[in-house]
Each structure stands twice: as C-alpha cells, then as structure tokens.
Amino acid sequence: MAEKRDYYEVLGVGKGATKDEIKKAYRKKAIEFHPDKNPGNKEAEDKFKEAAEAYEVLSNDDKRARYDRFGHAGMGGAAGGHAGGFTMEDIFSQFGDIFGGHFGGFGGFGRSSRGGGGRPRQRGADLRVKVKLTLSEIANGTEKKIKVNKYTGCPTCGGSGAEGSGGKQTCATCGGSGYVMQVVNSFFGRAQMQQVCPTCGGEGEIITHKCKACGGEGVVRDDEVITIKIPAGVAEGMQLSLSGKGNAARHGGIPGDLLVVVEEEKHPELVRDGNDIIYSLNLSIPTAILGATVEIPTIDGKVKIKIDPGTQPGKILRLRGKGLPDVNGYERGDLLVVVNVYVPKNISRDERNAIEKMASSPNFEPDPKEGGSFFEKIRGYFN
Numbered sequence: 001m002a003e004k005r006d007y008y009e010v011l012g013v014g015k016g017a018t019k020d021e022i023k024k025a026y027r028k029k030a031i032e033f034h035p036d037k038n039p040g041n042k043e044a045e046d047k048f049k050e051a052a053e054a055y056e057v058l059s060n061d062d063k064r065a066r067y068d069r070f071g072h073a074g075m076g077g078a079a080g081g082h083a084g085g086f087t088m089e090d091i092f093s094q095f096g097d098i099f100g101g102h103f104g105g106f107g108g109f110g111r112s113s114r115g116g117g118g119r120p121r122q123r124g125a126d127l128r129v130k131v132k133l134t135l136s137e138i139a140n141g142t143e144k145k146i147k148v149n150k151y152t153g154c155p156t157c158g159g160s161g162a163e164g165s166g167g168k169q170t171c172a173t174c175g176g177s178g179y180v181m182q183v184v185n186s187f188f189g190r191a192q193m194q195q196v197c198p199t200c201g202g203e204g205e206i207i208t209h210k211c212k213a214c215g216g217e218g219v220v221r222d223d224e225v226i227t228i229k230i231p232a233g234v235a236e237g238m239q240l241s242l243s244g245k246g247n248a249a250r251h252g253g254i255p256g257d258l259l260v261v262v263e264e265e266k267h268p269e270l271v272r273d274g275n276d277i278i279y280s281l282n283l284s285i286p287t288a289i290l291g292a293t294v295e296i297p298t299i300d301g302k303v304k305i306k307i308d309p310g311t312q313p314g315k316i317l318r319l320r321g322k323g324l325p326d327v328n329g330y331e332r333g334d335l336l337v338v339v340n341v342y343v344p345k346n347i348s349r350d351e352r353n354a355i356e357k358m359a360s361s362p363n364f365e366p367d368p369k370e371g372g373s374f375f376e377k378i379r380g381y382f383n
C-alpha cells in the first residue's frame with residue numbers, strides 16, 4: 001500500500017470539522033465508493049475502506065485527539081485503531097447505521113465477523129473498564145489486576161451450546177453455508193446482497209438439544225481476574241485494547257476485546273502538564289530573602305532543593321527528567337517548581353514595627369525589571 005493519506009484529506013474536511021460534518025463527509029464517500037455501485041472495482045474498494053478507517057478515527061473523540069497529536073504513528077499499537085485492517089464486513093457491522101440500517105444486521109450477541117472466509121462467526125461484545133492510576137504508577141508503568149464480570153465460554157458444552165455431540169443439525173435454510181441471497185431496497189436502489197442466514201444466524205447449524213448449563217448460548221456469566229500491563233507515560237482518557245479479553249461469543253465464536261480506559265488519580269500537590277509536572281512552592285518571606293534548603297515532593301518521593309537568597313516569586317526551577325516518560329518515546333518531562341512567596345495576613349504589633357522600619361530601606365524598593373521578567377517567564381513556560 002502507498003503512503004497513508006491524512007484522514008482529514010481522505011474525507012475532504014478541515015481539521016476543525018464538527019462531528020456532523022465528518023459524518024456527512026463519510027456518508028458521501030461511502031456512497032461514492034460503495035461496492036454495489038462499483039462492482040469489481042478494486043480502487044473503489046480501497047477508497048471505501050480508506051474512508052471507513054478515517055471515519056472510525058475521526059468520529060471517536062479519543063482517537064481523533066490522539067490522531068491530531070501523533071498522526072498515524074499514534075494509531076498503531078496498544079491504543080490504536082484498525083490500522084488498515086478493515087474488512088468490508090467490519091465496515092457494515094460498525095457503521096451500518098450510517099447507511100440507514102440496510103447493511104450489517106449481524107445482530108445477536110455483539111458483532112459477527114468472518115474469519116478468513118467461510119461462515120460468519122459471532123463476535124463477543126467488547127468490554128470497557130476504567131483503571132485509576134496514581135502519578136507514580138503512570139511514571140513507572142504498572143500491572144493492575146482487575147475483576148471483570150463477563151461472558152465466558154460455557155465449561156459444560158465447551159462453548160458449542162449443544163448437549164453432547166448429537167445436539168446439532170445442519171441448517172435447512174442455508175444448507176450450512178450461513179448465508180442467503182436477498183434483494184434489498186437500499187440507499188442505492190435495489191441490490192442483491194448476501195445476507196446472514198436468518199434461521200441459524202450464520203452458524204450453518206441449529207442446536208436441537210440445548211446445553212442445560214448455558215441454555216444453548218455457549219456462554220455463561222462469570223468473574224475473571226485479568227492482569228493488565230500499563231505502559232509508563234499513559235494519560236487520562238487513553239484507551240488500551242486487550243485483544244480477545246472481552247466477552248466470549250455465542251457458540252464458540254470470536255471473543256471481543258477488553259478496552260481499558262485510563263483515569264488519573266489527582267495528586268494532592270503535583271499537577272501534570274503533558275509530560276511535565278508542576279509544583280507550586282510556597283516560601284515564607286524570610287526564606288525567599290535569606291535562601292534555604294527546602295524539601296519538595298516529586299513523583300518518586302521527597303527531594304531537597306536549594307533556594308538561593310533573594311529568590312523572586314514567579315521564579316521557575318526546572319528539575320530535568322523528574323517528570324513523566326513519554327508513552328511513545330524515550331524522552332522524559334521535567335519537574336517545574338514555581339516559586340510563590342507567602343505574605344502573612346495577620347501580624348503582631350512587634351512584627352509591624354519591625355517591617356515598618358524595613359520599609360524605609362532602599363533594599364525593599366521593588367526593582368521594576370523583576371516585574372517584567374516574571375511575565376516573560378510565565379509566557380515561556382505555559383504557552
């Protein structure tokens with residue numbers, strides 16, 4: 001395949017397109033390149049798939065944000081999309097609603113999918129779970145064990161749904177192929193389409209004696225403890241996909257995926273900014289004037305840093321590499337310590353006298369240049 005085209009370009013929309021515009025643009029492309037309108041045209045089929053892939057990403061807020069940030073590189077791997085692996089059936093079953101419901105129709109338990117030709121197989125529904133991670137877990141990567149209540153293969157019938165080996169018969173409607181031909185009135189006029197057999201749901205077989213343990217479904221609900229490896233550097237809202245760890249499918253089909261959505265636990269003192277960490281350090285007036293060694297929190301525990309005499313509020317101390325690792329690379333963010341000076345609200349009479357004495361000293365006269373540089377610093381760091 002040639003170089004991957006930009007998804008916005010594929011759909012012919014701008015970067016700021018609304019969801020509705022994206023949907024409309026996709027619908028237009030899907031109609032233009034639909035296989036029913038372009039029989040045997042390989043180029044149209046590729047374009048049809050390309051548009052579906054672009055739509056899958058741009059119609060999903062998480063995926064779109066990721067794509068905007070990282071481009072195609074951000075779509076592969078753990079949190080990626082289909083990465084060009086779309087089959088025609090995927091497209092109809094996922095985006096069938098956009099065509100007005102005439103396509104797809106593989107209903108039942110989750111989606112169906114046709115694994116390498118032959119009968120369509122049921123696909124179990126995806127499961128979505130959230131994991132809450134502390135900054136320290138995000139910094140170092142972690143393993144989480146979570147209990148998931150889901151459909152698993154029935155242990156009594158081995159997932160077939162039939163009781164014993166003679167509990168199934170070949171489907172008379174489709175002769176075991178799982179498909180029937182049907183004339184449908186679609187968006188594009190009348191068309192003959194291969195449809196999943198309504199009698200057997202595409203399985204080619206009918207269960208005559210149902211397994212008593214699962215009622216013929218081939219699946220039962222059960223708890224499973226799943227270990228999830230979380231890579232270092234993940235962020236709020238990122239989604240990891242564990243293939244085949246979702247719900248089991250009926251009658252021994254393909255299990256769905258487990259989608260793990262990352263949630264960040266708020267740190268009491270540290271704030272994340274991309275891969276950097278920000279800490280707001282409150283100094284007393286004497287410490288800012290005289291300097292000192294102070295203790296500050298980091299992701300990995302407390303460290304001591306030196307405060308120079310005469311440190312100004314707004315000064316930012318950068319501790320290189322004390323931030324978070326990049327989920328896609330080797331770089332590591334920094335810890336930015338933003339200095340603030342605490343001004344007491346209540347003071348005693350003696351303190352007031354002492355400060356009034358100091359106020360007349362030229363050393364306490366503000367330096368106009370310091371004020372300007374403060375804004376420069378803020379602009380440099382937070383834009």
Ligand SMILES: [Zn+2]
Nearest residue numbers: 154157211214
């Ligand atoms: Zn069973």
Ligand SMILES: [Zn+2]
Nearest residue numbers: 171174197200
């Ligand atoms: Zn059938």
